[in-house]
Amino acid sequence: MKGSVGSKRLGATWGTTWKRAKRFARAFAACALLTPLIACAGPLSTLEPAGPAARSIAALWWVMLAGATLLLGLVICLLALAFLRPAVARGVPPALWIVGGGLALPALVLTPLMVYALASGENLFQARAEGRTEVDVLARQWEWVFTYRSADGTVRRSNNVLHLTAGQPVLLRITSADVIHSFWVPRLAGKIDATPGHVTMLRLNADVPGRYRGVCAEFCGIAHRDMQMTVEAHGSEDETGRVIDGLPPAMPEDLVDAGGRP
Amino acid sequence: MSEAVPIQDPIRLHKALDAVWRTPPGVGRLSAVNHTIVGRRFIVTAFVFFGIGGLLAMLIRAQLATPRGVFLGPEIYNQVFTMHGTVMMFLFAIPLIEGVTFYLLPKMLGARDMAFPRLSAYGYWCYLFGGAILIVGMVLGVAPNAGWFMYTPLTSRPFTPGINSDLWLIGVTFVEISALSAAVEIIVSVLKLRAPGMSLDKMPLFAWYMLVTAFMMLFGFPPLIVGSVLLEVERAFGLPFFDPNRGGDPILWQHLFWLFGHPEVYIIFLPAAGVVSTILPVFARREIIGYLAIVVSIVALAFLSFGLWVHHMFTVGIPHLALAFFSAASTAVAIPTAVQIFAWIGTLFAGRPQLRLPMLYILGFFFIFVTGGLTGVMVAIVPFNWQVHDTHFVVAHLHYVLVGGFVFPMLAATHYWLPHFTGRVPRVSLGVAAFWLIFVGFNLTFLIMHATGLLGMTRRIYTYDPANGWEWLNLVSSIGSFVMAIGLALFTVDVALQIRFGRRPGRNPWRAGTLEWATGTPPPSYNFASIPVVDTRSPLKQSTGLAVALAQGRGYLGFVRDGRLETLGVEVTSGQVEQVVRLPGPTYLPLVSAVATAVFFLAVLFQVYVVAVIGFVATIGTLLLWTRGHGDHADRGAMPIGHGKYVPSHGESGSSPSQWAMWIALFGDATAFGSLAFGSLYLAIVAPNWPPPQLAQWNLLLSGSAAAGLVLAAIAAGRSVSPTVLPHAAKRKRWLFVTAGAHSMALAALVGMAFGVPAPTEHAYGAAALVVLCYVALHVALGAVFALYGLWRSRRGFVSLVRSSDLMIGRAWHAFTAAIGVVTLLLLHAMSWTASP
Numbered sequence A: 001m002k003g004s005v006g007s008k009r010l011g012a013t014w015g016t017t018w019k020r021a022k023r024f025a026r027a028f029a030a031c032a033l034l035t036p037l038i039a040c041a042g043p044l045s046t047l048e049p050a051g052p053a054a055r056s057i058a059a060l061w062w063v064m065l066a067g068a069t070l071l072l073g074l075v076i077c078l079l080a081l082a083f084l085r086p087a088v089a090r091g092v093p094p095a096l097w098i099v100g101g102g103l104a105l106p107a108l109v110l111t112p113l114m115v116y117a118l119a120s121g122e123n124l125f126q127a128r129a130e131g132r133t134e135v136d137v138l139a140r141q142w143e144w145v146f147t148y149r150s151a152d153g154t155v156r157r158s159n160n161v162l163h164l165t166a167g168q169p170v171l172l173r174i175t176s177a178d179v180i181h182s183f184w185v186p187r188l189a190g191k192i193d194a195t196p197g198h199v200t201m202l203r204l205n206a207d208v209p210g211r212y213r214g215v216c217a218e219f220c221g222i223a224h225r226d227m228q229m230t231v232e233a234h235g236s237e238d239e240t241g242r243v244i245d246g247l248p249p250a251m252p253e254d255l256v257d258a259g260g261r262p
Numbered sequence B: 001m002s003e004a005v006p007i008q009d010p011i012r013l014h015k016a017l018d019a020v021w022r023t024p025p026g027v028g029r030l031s032a033v034n035h036t037i038v039g040r041r042f043i044v045t046a047f048v049f050f051g052i053g054g055l056l057a058m059l060i061r062a063q064l065a066t067p068r069g070v071f072l073g074p075e076i077y078n079q080v081f082t083m084h085g086t087v088m089m090f091l092f093a094i095p096l097i098e099g100v101t102f103y104l105l106p107k108m109l110g111a112r113d114m115a116f117p118r119l120s121a122y123g124y125w126c127y128l129f130g131g132a133i134l135i136v137g138m139v140l141g142v143a144p145n146a147g148w149f150m151y152t153p154l155t156s157r158p159f160t161p162g163i164n165s166d167l168w169l170i171g172v173t174f175v176e177i178s179a180l181s182a183a184v185e186i187i188v189s190v191l192k193l194r195a196p197g198m199s200l201d202k203m204p205l206f207a208w209y210m211l212v213t214a215f216m217m218l219f220g221f222p223p224l225i226v227g228s229v230l231l232e233v234e235r236a237f238g239l240p241f242f243d244p245n246r247g248g249d250p251i252l253w254q255h256l257f258w259l260f261g262h263p264e265v266y267i268i269f270l271p272a273a274g275v276v277s278t279i280l281p282v283f284a285r286r287e288i289i290g291y292l293a294i295v296v297s298i299v300a301l302a303f304l305s306f307g308l309w310v311h312h313m314f315t316v317g318i319p320h321l322a323l324a325f326f327s328a329a330s331t332a333v334a335i336p337t338a339v340q341i342f343a344w345i346g347t348l349f350a351g352r353p354q355l356r357l358p359m360l361y362i363l364g365f366f367f368i369f370v371t372g373g374l375t376g377v378m379v380a381i382v383p384f385n386w387q388v389h390d391t392h393f394v395v396a397h398l399h400y401v402l403v404g405g406f407v408f409p410m411l412a413a414t415h416y417w418l419p420h421f422t423g424r425v426p427r428v429s430l431g432v433a434a435f436w437l438i439f440v441g442f443n444l445t446f447l448i449m450h451a452t453g454l455l456g457m458t459r460r461i462y463t464y465d466p467a468n469g470w471e472w473l474n475l476v477s478s479i480g481s482f483v484m485a486i487g488l489a490l491f492t493v494d495v496a497l498q499i500r501f502g503r504r505p506g507r508n509p510w511r512a513g514t515l516e517w518a519t520g521t522p523p524p525s526y527n528f529a530s531i532p533v534v535d536t537r538s539p540l541k542q543s544t545g546l547a548v549a550l551a552q553g554r555g556y557l558g559f560v561r562d563g564r565l566e567t568l569g570v571e572v573t574s575g576q577v578e579q580v581v582r583l584p585g586p587t588y589l590p591l592v593s594a595v596a597t598a599v600f601f602l603a604v605l606f607q608v609y610v611v612a613v614i615g616f617v618a619t620i621g622t623l624l625l626w627t628r629g630h631g632d633h634a635d636r637g638a639m640p641i642g643h644g645k646y647v648p649s650h651g652e653s654g655s656s657p658s659q660w661a662m663w664i665a666l667f668g669d670a671t672a673f674g675s676l677a678f679g680s681l682y683l684a685i686v687a688p689n690w691p692p693p694q695l696a697q698w699n700l701l702l703s704g705s706a707a708a709g710l711v712l713a714a715i716a717a718g719r720s721v722s723p724t725v726l727p728h729a730a731k732r733k734r735w736l737f738v739t740a741g742a743h744s745m746a747l748a749a750l751v752g753m754a755f756g757v758p759a760p761t762e763h764a765y766g767a768a769a770l771v772v773l774c775y776v777a778l779h780v781a782l783g784a785v786f787a788l789y790g791l792w793r794s795r796r797g798f799v800s801l802v803r804s805s806d807l808m809i810g811r812a813w814h815a816f817t818a819a820i821g822v823v824t825l826l827l828l829h830a831m832s833w834t835a836s837p
């Protein structure tokens, strides 16, 4: 490629550069649009939701993607015009740029987004407080320990596999025995940290029976990437109950105790 | 009074000025304090670190190119990404900003140097030594390995017993000395060292950006430094600030870190935006529109950015209403950002834009940064954040912001100002090719990385299984990153060619309006042979003959007086001339002080605390030595500066830069103290495993005498500078003695209190009480030293009614110490009270 700075020729070469830029921009836009179409599926994909929480967030993403693409397009068009057809907006007074573009535009876009996000967040958050069954989750380097309390008072445990019933929300009480981890099953819900000394809550709900993969999302040391788990959503409460009854009893060190304040 | 006759002949004037301003050659270069040289050193060193950080990025991308990569194991990978992040943020971005600012700011403001040249040199050495500690650690295979934000308890002793995390805490804190000293220096220089007539509203926008950025550094870095000190104290001595089993809280680290970490992003972005606001109008060939709106919006951005840190903690489990507040504040940042973007776009429309190479990079900046801003709004939305936090979506977002919002403007700046550094413009340019490689490579790497993250790839994993749908995305990202690397290599070659073979175009090749282009290129050691009067925002547009007139000594100070380095100081808002600021010339003292500081930090790293104490005392001692030979023994009154004007020297102006520096530094100090107090109260109110097993029984006699000593010291220091006392050496001496004595009494009482703290290693209560006491005790001890120092200066005849700067500086310190001391005493009693069951 040729072109030079500081020489008079540059003024002439920018025209060709611009053409190249246009061609490139077109190819780029095509790629950008294709990317999401290639594949949204995957065992850890947030874009192939299998539960109400993940679904509402995926919808939020598509809305925001559309909005962001429009805004980016607007800025690019304006820049292109400024170089190619500056006359169209030469007369726009400075105050209009600042007030229209700087204040009105973001306010118009952001206000509805905030309201929508707040409502949906509040929904998800409220939902965290309720759940039919409770399971305690203890994260430690580098495994997940799930403990279930049956009605008869026995406490059973499973490592790295969480059993629940499809269609029935489960409330998880999560903490850590050592460093900070983060519990994340992308197809079902957002993540929440497991912090020593604190208990966090997450409601998990799978639409249909199946196995959903989950990972530790917060870097937790040398084997961080191996700290994976599976959620097994069973077809009926009876089935889940049978599976849990077959689990080994929990050890005292598997139980959630965050040393919470009185 | 010495004669000061303006020299009319440009050559003679140049020779006379250069003789006093020049840095000696050979080994003498180590004594350089000149802002052009120190700025250049910062810039070159920062780009070297950029190369290192880039190399590490290539290692990351090589490892992630294919699933189950076996190139790097997990331990090495963890060190590599931690060092990549750390090097890029602390050793590349911030120092590059400091370098660019040191180099440009005085020239843009029409001054001959920064306000504290030796402080910039000291900052540079601290940066170099601290960075070297980190790099040596990496070469030896013990680099930090817990991520650039060092979350506790992973970084606490039980989980990372090696030296790795200590290296981070100590290396980064050492480097941050340069950021803090730069912050103080930049603020004072912008406020005081401008050309006469340059009122605040006539300052170039870049100066506004840097003023705001420097304030953000002043308030942003102390929480990080406090957090790092607490963590190092926990690791070294077992005081449990972050250990939940002993009343600490790992979340406290996150608050302290992100209280710094979020403003950090704007500290990096604002100077780059300042560069855009400087360069873009030049290529739009008209003045920027909305000057005032831009100033207001950057100030707003600075304020907002301190209220956002919790958006990095949306998955911690904080109540939703609090999250919603931080989410709204985070999206609100879009408004001041949009104001700037549309001011830039409007400027282009209003002008006749030219697409030259720096402008091409600015267009790249627009595309990438706006994209990063839009994904930024997305991740500020709480529910969406719950999904993408800690995934490669965030890695993509942060690179769009940092590379788009910082690297691209800096590459534009390189092309734009390189002719200023070298006096040359390119003959042939590879720049356009390099631009496209960098731009395409970048987007190839990071645009699809958003998808990788949405498909569930978490960050900081050294490898991944096939069948997640990530293989192609990662491979393309890796290819893109190598394209980008080739582009950056080409960029480097281009710059090297230009430095070596470029053509000499004469002054102001871009026809810019800002004052830096009125110096020669490359700039002479003194910048301006004489100092201009400025009454417009683009002085070079206003009068094309300005540069020549200045070279002919037709401005102010077109002469050399007493063989001293002189520049002008102005009143802050109006820009009226107020004082002649006499600056220090080349000296080894900054290097000596930095070596003493290095001894301190290395001794702490290797836990030989006796040596650490020696290093600390040596640092303070050598810093005090800097003042030797400065100041006057007699009042000299107003001095001529040319054109029949007379102003006093800075020491007699009553508003000297050093006094300003002390006040401003105390704001930073107050922020550090505030962070410490916040931390203690935070633990007392929310940490698990409280109340402590045992509370302190404060002895009222001790706290009473501590308070009395503190207040007495402040009052006595106030008396020592009162107009009735100042003129009389004996009276000054008496009050300064009282100050030192009162400090000693307070110190004894504080030490006594420290002994009453119950078992600091057993519970965070004792640990917090102990560090807060130590913090005050350190101030009191330094207060005693400063009082004695004032006494010494007073005895040597450096003090009079008008030359009161030394004592005024001391007085500010004593008053501040009394304030934090009294607050501490109240805090300690309050903590006992809240913690009691």
Ligand code: HEM
Binding pocket: B054, B057, B058, B060, B061, B081, B082, B084, B085, B086, B088, B089, B093, B147, B148, B149, B395, B399, B402, B403, B406, B407, B445, B458, B459, B460, B461, B481, B484
């Ligand atoms: C030169 C091209 C660059 C490439 C290819 C690159 C690549 C990457 C990748 C792949 C990661 C994620 C590592 C992981 O999570 O496993 C990463 C992390 C990071 N990068 Fe870059 N990067 C580049 C430039 C930069 C620049 C210029 C900056 C800052 C000014 C930067 C700052 C960071 C930070 C702060 C992290 C987070 C590190 C951590 O997780 O502790 N990078 N980079």
Ligand SMILES: [Cu+2]
Binding pocket: A139, A142, A180, A181, A182, A216, A217, A218, A219, A220, A224, A227
């Ligand atoms: Cu983990």
Ligand SMILES: [Cu+2]
Binding pocket: B261, B262, B263, B265, B308, B309, B311, B312
């Ligand atoms: Cu942030």
